[in-house]
Amino acid sequence: MRAAVCVRAGGPEVLEIRDVPVPAVRDGWSLVRVMGAGLNRSELRTRQGHSPGVRFPRVLGIECVGVVVASTDPALPEGTTVAAVMGEMGREFDGGYAEYVLLPDALLMPVTTTLAWEVLAALPETYLTAQGAFDALGIRPGETLLIRGGTSSVGLAAASIAHGHGVEIAATTRRPEKAGALRAAGVDHVLLDDGGSPITPWPAGPSHVLDLVGASTVVDSLRLVRRGGTVCVAGSLGGWLIRDFEPIAMIPSGTRLTAFHSNDAKGSAGAAVLERVVREVETGVYQPHVDRVFGLDDIAAAHQYMEDNRAAGKVVMLPRGTS
Incomplete structure (x- = not known):
């Protein structure tokens, strides 16, 4: 072979x-x-x-x-x-x-x-990660989601999933020429990442943040999310470690910080989720x-x-x- x-x-x-x-x-x-x-x-x-x-x-x-x-x-x-x-x-x-x-x-x-x-x-790595993160966030239809690292494969998959469930979406990209791909995936608000904190369309902040950039932006995501909202870290584009992290000082009261790792979706643990993803793609709910x-x-x-x-x-x- x-x-x-x-x-x-x-x-x-x-x-x-x-x-x-x-x-x-x-x-x-x-x-x-x-x-x-x-x-x-x-x-x-x-x-x-x-x-x-x-x-x-x-x-x-x-x-x-x-x-x-x-x-x-x-x-x-x-x-x-x-x-x-x-x-x-x-x-x-x-x-x-x-x-x-x-x-x-x-x-x-x-x-x-x-x-x-x-x-x-x-689908397997990308959509199992995106679906797992979406489930970990606990998003409901009508809520709002900020995806940081939106033009990564997982970011676009997450946008497709969120759009299929009636969620209003904002997503960041460092490259303006990729804005079309975000809109095609169902993103409502494309935000150019210039290295600073993105300005979201929601004055109180998004109800959920999916952070695919990782360590370098997690603390900022915790500041951005609506009080009582949830931040899920599911990527490491910006590194693995948050240095000098102080949970009590850096996680606002009532706000939740969680994570999802694709290793949690391997084998039998991921089989039912993958079947669900495949059915949603086949019926056009998700657009990979x-x-x-x-x-x-x-x-x-x-x-x-x-x-x-x-x-x-x-x-x-x-x-x-x-x-």
Whole structure:
């Protein structure tokens, strides 16, 4: 089979297309023919050498969708459509940047759908994270939501979910040319991020903030949200740690700070949520945005595209190309 092997830490050029053996099935693991894989910035950071414990060479890819080819689990018969995400994919063991991948049975989420592979591939990591964060926020129809980091793939997915549930949305972007993608996802108010605190259209502040920028903006988000509202952190574009954080001083009385991590939506924990997301996409309630589709041969170009911050939405890889 063909796989994109990250041979060492470095730039996109360290991703080499190689012919490698198809993995052999073993107890507790199933062989999946990869039909598509969403690309993620965490894979970019792993490629750059910022994921402690990852040893090269390694096939990257923290998510994929495909079809079971062989399994020792009767619950996963040949031909089952599945999705998988996280669980050390592309880190401790090889991930989705390949024509076939051997995955732990516990990670596989069977799904029934008629969606095209490039659409289905755009959903697992992105929409499970966005849906999980939306559920953690507890937003109800008619409430207001500020999404910080709105043109990230999770930001656009969250906007699609919120719009589908009748929520008024504002979202930030650092790049004015991406405003159209936000509006297409259902954002009512596009806010240009100039590095300061955004001015929202609600004098008392939004009832909820989804902060995908992370550590560098969390304290400001707590100041922005309406008193008694909720801030959910579900991204790390601006770092992992909040230095000198003083909860009593920095969290206003009655305001809630929560978080969601996509690792909480892997395997059986995410299967029902993914089915719900797929149904909403199929019926048109959610409108996923696939920014660009690359073939396996173009994986280095796909990484450069991500590194240049050119995407507004999900970047997807189809191992057998786009034709």
